[in-house]
Amino acid sequence: MARVKSSSGCATAELVSAYLDGELRSGELDIVVEHLSRCGDCIAEFHQLREIRAGLRTLPFLEIPERLLPDSHPGEQLSAYLDGQLSTAEHDFVISHLDFCTDCRLELHELDAARTAVRSLPGLEPPEFLSVQRERIERERWTRRRVVAAGLGVAAAATLVFVTLGPSSDPAGDIDINPFFDQHQARMSVESGINMLPAFAPGPTP
Amino acid sequence: MTEEATPSWEDVARIYGRKIYNFAYRLTGNPDDAADLVQEVLLRVRKGLASYVPGSFDGWLWRITRNAFLDDVRKRNRRPTSPLPEDERNLAIASPSPDEVLASVRLSEDIQSALLKVPLDFRECVVLCDVVGLTYEEIAEAVEAPVGTVRSRIHRGRKMLREMLTWPV
Numbered sequence: 290m291a292r293v294k295s296s297s298g299c300a301t302a303e304l305v306s307a308y309l310d311g312e313l314r315s316g317e318l319d320i321v322v323e324h325l326s327r328c329g330d331c332i333a334e335f336h337q338l339r340e341i342r343a344g345l346r347t348l349p350f351l352e353i354p355e356r357l358l359p360d361s362h363p364g365e366q367l368s369a370y371l372d373g374q375l376s377t378a379e380h381d382f383v384i385s386h387l388d389f390c391t392d393c394r395l396e397l398h399e400l401d402a403a404r405t406a407v408r409s410l411p412g413l414e415p416p417e418f419l420s421v422q423r424e425r426i427e428r429e430r431w432t433r434r435r436v437v438a439a440g441l442g443v444a445a446a447a448t449l450v451f452v453t454l455g456p457s458s459d460p461a462g463d464i465d466i467n468p469f470f471d472q473h474q475a476r477m478s479v480e481s482g483i484n485m486l487p488a489f490a491p492g493p494t495p
Numbered sequence: 496m497t498e499e500a501t502p503s504w505e506d507v508a509r510i511y512g513r514k515i516y517n518f519a520y521r522l523t524g525n526p527d528d529a530a531d532l533v534q535e536v537l538l539r540v541r542k543g544l545a546s547y548v549p550g551s552f553d554g555w556l557w558r559i560t561r562n563a564f565l566d567d568v569r570k571r572n573r574r575p576t577s578p579l580p581e582d583e584r585n586l587a588i589a590s591p592s593p594d595e596v597l598a599s600v601r602l603s604e605d606i607q608s609a610l611l612k613v614p615l616d617f618r619e620c621v622v623l624c625d626v627v628g629l630t631y632e633e634i635a636e637a638v639e640a641p642v643g644t645v646r647s648r649i650h651r652g653r654k655m656l657r658e659m660l661t662w663p664v
Contacts, residue, residue, distance in 0.1 A: 306650035310624065312631045341653045344606050345625035353516040357533050359505040378531040381538050
């Protein structure tokens, strides 16, 4: 007999569900049927439980994803397996599948060979024309720096001369620095190894 | 499949895979978790078949399934498995709709949401009974509990569902 009382207060709580499921034990069926014939509360509960049970049993029975079936193969999971990118469950499943599937073992072997081949490709030097191009760019960059430095040096020297000697009305005292600048710039474009221009500036001609 | 020859792993996957998936989905409410659980169960079956002693195969299989699920629950530290409805009032079954298909979908969603609120001990018995279709005796074997306990859990589980769902009588 049931030991738990139902919400109706009757001692038929568990028997109602078991009755619905055809799971009553010997002797219980008569008790339940007799009780239900005279207890409105238990009949109401019976109807409610029957509806719930029917609702549960009509839940859609979902299709299992194909990838979980033994006839399906891991496919792209094999590459992820090689790269250690599978979840634990996926990893175990692939291992399990490989245990019996010769085709997938072969495919895994081929994928591994391809993966190894790609990963063992040597690191290449850049082509020759790229090296030449790079050197030229580097040289031009240095040249630009030297020109700027030369300009600054010449300007500083000219300032120094002007301050030291002061303005002169003697045309012979004027110094045209342009030839020096041009000369130096020309030299710098062909000589290498000169990083800084000397603070070079001709003094006044004695 | 009781007291019969031990099936192969592939047979188990083909014959029981869909049931295991539905059991897992109804317990977790999540297709990804359900798929993971199926994979785990099939793996355990595959390992366990070597030492399987012919007997009640269903009981053995569902015990494995249930233990795999419980292990997963423990591993996840009993985190919520699925977003629940925003409000219990929304669990109320709507008035019959002209569109029976939509109503059916809504009903399924409501029942699924309510199922996830039923404590695990009761939920698994209800699902094994009403979704998987096991007898009380088979459920008792799967959950390793007396038949009387199973009967009580099924009944109480359904009553919890009834209380959560505003059910038209």
